Amino acid sequence: MYSATKTSNNSNSSNLIGIHGYNLVGCWDRIHCEKAFKIASEIGYSLVEVPVIDPLFDTQATKQLADKYGLRLSCSVGLSQDTDISSLDESTRKQGEQVLMTAVERAHAIGSPIVCGVIYSKLGKYSRAATQQNVNNSVEILRRVAQKAQSLGVQLGLEVCNKYETNLINTAGDAMKMIQRIGMPNVVVHLDAYHMNIDENDPIAAIDECQSRLGYFHIGESHRGYLGTGNISLRSILRALARIEYSGPLVFESFSNEIVSPFVTEALAIWRNQWEDGEQVAKHALAFIQSEWFAAHKSKTTPLLWGNEEKA
Template sequence: MSSAADGPDLAFHTAALPVAPEGDALAPVLLRLREIGYRRAVLPPLVPADTDAASLRTAFERADLAPIAMVGLAPGQDVSSDDDDERAAGRAALLAAVDLAVAVGADQLNGVPYGLFGKPAAAPDPAAFERSARVVGEVADLAAGRGVQLTFEVLNRYEEGLVNTAAQAVRYVEASGSDHLGIHLDTFHMGIEEADLPGAVLTALPHLRYLELGQSGRGDLGTGAVDVAGVLRSALAGGYTGRVGVEAFSRALMPGAVADALAIWRSPYDDGLGLAERAFQLVHHAASTRQLHPAVPTQQEVRR
């Protein structure tokens, strides 16, 4: 078991594992993640009406592991839409996701609450940015009143068009008018969109509530084009004390429809718990050596 002094408050995304997001199926996996040293596990987006929240909550409690919930919007629920009814449907979906987060015992709700997942057909409308931010900011305030931190993940241009960089994310928070809305950065997406990954983290730092570590090939954190350890060291040296997540995807371990939606065509690993162990070691080594590195590594270090 780990304690706060042992390193970052670390979460592992259960999508990296060949297990259904159900209490009975997840229970042994959650226990193993806790043995490795993780403090949290991330659930995929769930349909509230189809989810046995009580069994999930029990599985997490028995494992002494905290859940992080996720949300995504379906067609007809776009909070950036200029259609009042569609925005209202999106708002309702977000509030239902907050209800589910509370029911499973999560104090954080990650995901994409600001628009529809998928490659945009055209450049986003600035008015859509403002409409989305107002709705999401309102929901963030309501969620905070129920003990849930709402964050939004910054995706790359091929998965969403409204918010792609840390600088845009900060503007989105400002446009939301909320003091409770948080930013979720993911090094996989940052590797596509950001010219300076450590600098982007520092840009978002005042609002950063979740720093997710993912590699360019979606596999082991130590194999790929992103200097995951360097970004993490920089964030910690720059003063980040929030939650850190590990995410990976392998087609062989995922439902086909989910793999298709995320464009996961390959299988970079075949043992999700083995990947979890290696990621835990990488994160804790990076955290223990952060004082040996500058707060913001040079670009040569980032590319290493």
């Protein structure tokens, strides 16, 4: 059984180990914000990913409470049907651009160096493939948002997401092409083990493909439950990240409809819960990541193939 310790969180590398705020609370008013920070800090996390799109979000309270509990912050956004910047509808695109501009401003206000997530389309299933115009619309707006973000010292992270939650960026290769088209140095790739397990032919090759622009990583299981209990070779993924000397955050993401809002439940199809106690699954996740990340650094020079689970 894994056992987490505060002192070893970052003893093996410069990586911050974090947790998504919605793993612990269902909204982001002051009370829930403090609850999430208190739990995360007590468990031993160094970073909390904050859902800046929450209408109850309070930048001043979030920053003050993060300082109080000694936590670093990152920010994430998921666009909706009404704020889809790839849409052919101009008013929808304008609303989406405003959401992203606001997210960048909020990230800067709370000291987050990044806004990541599905920021290029709606978070949800499409009934058709993306057209070139959809891609062009997204690129045009993301370029403007990236320019604004750069002026504030903030990065944009394009989360590579599975085919059931977007039709625009499903692989690391898609993200790299989008970054090239946007043409801004502060746009990075945001990979997620859960999504990679669905759409990447070879997750290890995907990590290699985008290593020069990889800025953020979500650690999640195939069923979004307890780490190590699904079918993803998380050990292989962490070893691949160690081998390329990835220095960005490692953030645990797992959701239960016992906690998250109906919007998140519906957008992510959380119909079957893998857990009910967010604190318990968070403790297990931190211990798992610490242990496997330490082992990954010990064995990072060993030749690696997807699914190679041999112990160092």
